[in-house]
Amino acid sequence: PKTAYRLIGESETVVDAVYGTGFHGILPPEIADLIRFTNHLGKKIFSLDIPSGMEADNVCVPEICMDAFATIAFAAYKPAHRLAPTAFLCGEITLADIGIEESAYETVTPSVVILTEKEIQTMAKKRPENGNKGTFGRLVNICGSFGMSGAAVLSTKAALRSGAGLVTLATTERLAQALIPTLIESTMLPMKENADGGISAEDTEKLLSEIEKSQAVLIGCGMGNREDTKKLVEAVLKTEKTVLVDADGINSVKDSIPIIRDSKASVILTPHIGEFSRLTGKDIPTVQKNRYALAKAFAAENGVTLVLKDSVTLIASPDGRLAVHSNENSGLAKGGSGDTLAGIIASLCAQGYAPAQAAAVGVYLHGAAAANTASRLSKHSMLASDVIDDLAFAFKKIE
Known part of the structure; x- marks a missing residue:
């Protein structure tokens, strides 16, 4: 070890x-200490394939790893090379051909x-020019409560x-009445209001009758975590519809996972x-460190x-x-970014996208729209409602 320290220093x-x-x-203590020493000296570090201490398929920054000036990736890029924040620790990345035949890649299904x-x-579907409202699907959006009308507005506008x-907004009678002037392109399904100002379950049959006529359902935005x-x-x-559950919809069933697992819906x-x-019962640091494995396992199970x-969003399929x-x-x-994304994905589901396809396209469109919004208005000043306006820009990129 002394020789290694001396040679690195020289x-x-x-x-x-x-x-x-x-x-x-986890790195062995003696290797971790050596990496800390090397990073501290500020030397130009050239990492072969991946900086030592970094996991190739995990984009969470490890406690200690080489902070590379440049990385020579062998044969193919790994997730850690391409995605923030680990990509920043790889420095300038060069892909090196190590003699693997091109045909070999065709036999491999990428893990990510x-x-x-x-x-x-x-993935994007083409819109038939001779289509009508029915061609592009019906969405029922169950959301909102007293004090959370913004969630209803943003998710509905994003879906439209x-x-x-x-798009039909199912919300409390009070909110439905108040939002008619704002949501002029959507229809309303007024629901009874409970004592807390949320949507009452008393009108469940009325809601299910409306859902029967739809292709997809969004539930949870701004509903409040209540019985x-x-x-x-x-x-x-x-x-048996495609159902997107967001926000308080997720929180309300976090202790009842079998309800999700045994669902007839997609x-x-x-x-x-x-x-x-909260869904997995694991603390946030554990989720952040193992999110790839946990996301894949949860979706499959x-x-x-x-x-x-x-900031790096994962889409795990069953x-x-x-x-x-x-x-x-x-x-x-x-606030409102999640409601906007939920509306986008649910809208795509109503149009016939498969769940994973809708999620992937929706996440990308949301990000592309937001990037354009930031360039127009700045990251400080942009709002979720501004991102909805920029969805037109994002869709033009993929049409």
């Missing part, structure tokens, strides 16, 4: 080849798909802007890290499409596939 350049893509877990504009263009033929919310979510999950869950922590929202979208935009760290 060198201008360090070649890091301690660990490769097979590394998982990184969503790009080109990838999304292959994303192309659904007809009536849980009852409504349970009822909706017994339908279920999409869109939790942020905190909500997913419960038969759902999981959209785990963060069949084990995982798609990733990196969208570092602090302008989205504001």
Whole structure:
């Protein structure tokens, strides 16, 4: 060890080849100390394949790893090379051909798909010019409560802007009346209000009758985590529609996972890290460190499409596939961003997209729209409602 410290101290350049893509877990103390020493000196570090201490398929920054000036990736890029925040620790990345035949890649199914504009263009459905409202589907959006009317507005407007033929907002009678002048393109299904100002479960049969005429359902935005919310979510999950459960819809059934697992519906869950922590019963640091594995396992075990929202958003399918979208935009760290995303994805479901396809396209469109909003208005000043306006820009990129 003394020799290693001396040689590193005397060198201008360090070649890091301690660990490769097979590394998982925690570094041995003596290696961790050596890496800290090397990073502290500020040498130009060239990492082979992956900076030592970093896990190739995990984009969470490890406690300690080489902070590379440049990384030479062997044969193919790994998730940690391409996605923030680990990509920043790789420095300049060069892909090196190590002699693997091109045909070999055709036999391999990638464990992770990184969503790009080109990838999304292959998923996007073409709108038939001779279509009508029925062609583009009906969505029932069950959301809102006293004090949370914004969730109803944002999710409904996002759904309308994303192309659904007809969007019906199911909310309390008081909110429905108040929002008629704002949501002029949607229809309303006024529901009874409970003592807390939320949607009452008394009108469940009325709601199910409306859902029967739809292709997709969104439930949860701004509903409040209350018993009536849980009852409504349970009822909706017994339908055979595509159902996106967001926000308080997720919180209301966090202790009743079998309700989700045994659902007749095709279920999409869109939790942020905190909500997913409550769903899994694991603390937030554990979720952040193991989110790839946890997301894949949860989706597979419960038969759902999981959209785990963060600056790097994961889309896990029940069949084990995982798609990733990196969208570092602090302008989205504001109230209403999740409601907007939920409306986009649910609208795509109503138009006939499969759940994982709708989630991938929706996450990408939301990110693309938000990037345009930030360039127009700044990340400080942009609002979720501004992002909805910029969805037109995002859709033009993939049409």
